[in-house]
Every structure is written in structure tokens, then in C-alpha cells.
Amino acid sequence: MSFRRIINHSPNYRNRTQPIRYIIIHCSKFSPEKQIEILNEYKLSTHYIISQTGRVTENCPPERVAYHSGESHWLQSPEKSLNETSIGIELEAPHLGQTTEDYPRSLRSALTRVLKELSKVYNIRPENVLGHSDIAPTRKIDPGCGFPWYKLYRNGYGVWPDFKQTSPKGSEEELLQTIGYDTSDLTAARYAFCRHFLPEEVLINNDLQELLDNPYPKDFTVQNQEKYQLYLRATAKAYETARKKRYWYMEE
């Protein structure tokens, strides 16, 4: 890796047997040092940790599998977890990403540098940059509704709804599945979608412990149904289009 980083490698990893396809974005309210302490305590690990000031720590080299996602699914993946096929990036976010202030410019530029290098080295498709709550909607809240997904998209990573294209027909569940969400808990998938694409629908919870204990409101319903349907269809279309795209630097 050519970006500047502090090396603090975890003893918790295994060797990869599958190619890397995804980058998973996480957040934690703790400093990188404290995060490493906690990861070690639970025998977990991640690949990179980025501090509020943009300092990057490497906790596991990307060539190895780190334990950052737990049980997780995307696009009806048959495996129990995306760990085998992903790189994990933890961001230091004092309010667990509940506010955009959690992601200052210094952190964002470091993240872009890291994403740029990893995507190039491992041929990771832009649509495969996801949040932890996208792949584990019943359990996880990170990186939170304050995470700047649109800014990231403008920098070339992730996907944003394409309102110019004809949106596909389908039920709410089918559209969420087209995007990639595991809909075995439809309310959780709906909430995870809003966290990522329609944060104005998300209820801000300043009790961080309560938020971690209850990652989504069990009785969640969308306020602006019309806008939600529009966003849902435009996002499904955008993912379909993104997946068809060929990149000259990627062998398929």
C-alpha cells in the first residue's frame, strides 16, 4: 500500500481462499488505540482504522481475512459472512455516525485515499463499497445516517439513485433484493436502506447504548412513501446499471 499508515497488526486473522470483492465501512465511537484494545479482547480484527484527524492504522493486511463483519449477507450470498471476500475499514465517529459532523474533511480525504488504492490493487468494483448496516441490517447501525454516501459517490465509490433512468417495477421486497439487501426481516432492510439513501427518514437516537441495543425500530414505517418509492426504484436501477459496467482495468 502506498498510503501512509501505522502498522499495528492483529493476531486474529486467517488466510484468504477467495478473491476480495467488497469493502465494508464501519464506525466506532472509540479512538483507534481503544478500538484495537476492544477488537483484541473479543478476538476480532479489521483491516484499517481511520481517526478523526485522518490518521490510518493497519490492523490486518488486506491479503488476510479479518473478522469485522460477523454474520452478513449481500445479493443473497450463500456464505454466512462477507469476511472472506471483503476488506473492513473502521472510522472513528464519536456519535456513531448519527451526525455528519462525525465525518470531518480530514477523515474523508484519508478514506478516499485508502479506497482509491485498495480498489486499484484489488480490482474492487465501485458498487461493492458498502456499509456494515447494509450487510447486517438486523444487527448493525454503522456507519450511520450521517455518513456522506453521496460525497463518496461523487468521488467514485458506492452507488447513488439514478432519477434519470426508467426505474424497474417490483414490490418493495424485490427492489430491496435487487439492490442487495437481505430482506428476511423486511423492516430492518427498509431501515438500512433509509440509513444509506434517505437519512431524513431515520430517527436520531442520542442514547448510543440504546441505539446499539436496538439497531432499528421494530415498528418503523416510512413517512414520505412517495419519495421512498422513487428512491427505491432509482437506487435499484442504479445498482443494476453499475453491475453491468465494464472497467478497462478490471479483468472479468
Ligand SMILES: [Zn+2]
Ligand atoms: Zn461494524
